[in-house]
Amino acid sequence: MLIDTHAHLNFNAYRSDADEVIRQCLDENVWMINIGTNLETSKKAVEIAQKYQKGVFAAIGLHPINLDTGLVKIKTDTLEGSHFEKEFDYEKYKELAKNSKVVAVGEIGFDYYWKPKTTKKKELFKQKQKELFLKELELARELSLPIIFHCRMAHGDLLEILNYKLKTINYQLRGVMHGFVGTTEQLQEYLKMGFYIGFNGIIFKKIEPRSEKSSLLRGEGINFEELIKETLIEKILIETDCPYLTPPIRINPHLDPHKSVVIRNEPLNVKYVAEEIAKIKNLNYKEVIEITTQNAKELFQI
Secondary structure (H helix, E strand, C coil), X not given: CXXXXXXXXXXHHHCCXXXXXXXXXXXXXXXXXXXXXXXXXXXXXXXXHHCCCCCEEEEECCCHHHECCCCCCCCCCCCCCCCCECCCCHHHHHHHHCCCCEEEEEEEEEECCCCCCCHHHHXXXXXXXXXXXXXXXXXHHHHXXXXXXXXXXXXXXXXXHHHHHHHHCCCCXXXXXXXXXXXXXXXXXXXXXXXXXXXXXXXXXXCCCCCCCCCHHHCCCCCHHHHHHHCCHHHEEECCCCCCCCCHHHCCCCCCCCCCCCCCCCHHHHHHHHHHHHHHHCCCHHHHHHHHHHHHHHHHCC
């Protein structure tokens, strides 16, 4: 068995065939957790999970990018097809989280990829994301649910808050750093806090020099092999983040390499992530899937 701990079959990218994709996954003994990014996709994740007796779960939350701060215009993601929310409705999310199929609050956190240009607006933008994060952190604490953290170009602020919560007021937090893209020093900080580390198809990205225009989302300058080696297998979760980040092994070799081709990712491709981790850590593939599956079951209580 494999568990894709971060999927988005609740997105518009699967509006015509989500059930077919899920049935194929379950036939191959691949389980999944569909992750909410706002109230709409969170509800959809729960609705999908309720259709299946086992193997399909949900997480609910408001992604920082889906918070309408009024300070920056963010292009709507056609694959997601969701709307933005001006504020976090704590009670609505809380009620949704009470469903037995909900196993986590997420994905929540910080995202500074899209940000205002002026210093004053940037600070206000960051403050609004912080206020949202603290509300969702409290929701997870109240319901004793683990957290799926999203963090892009904002590890300093996330670590500052988590250190304060864990060390100063003794918050008891469990969770996973989804699709981790950061330094080995930041990795060690999260591991010391007891968090799991989620790896997906971005680990196939080769090391490239950073530049002013490079993107942490694309993994420039990040040594994923080193990050994986630094993380005990007992703290690793595997994921796809589908429909995004399709492993390159799934790209048709007969296609013109000079053309931009987007192939929708699916939970079945989580096996390629497990294979790559096994190769990097010099472990048996079966051992990797057994341990990461157990890790997911322990964190999400499934």
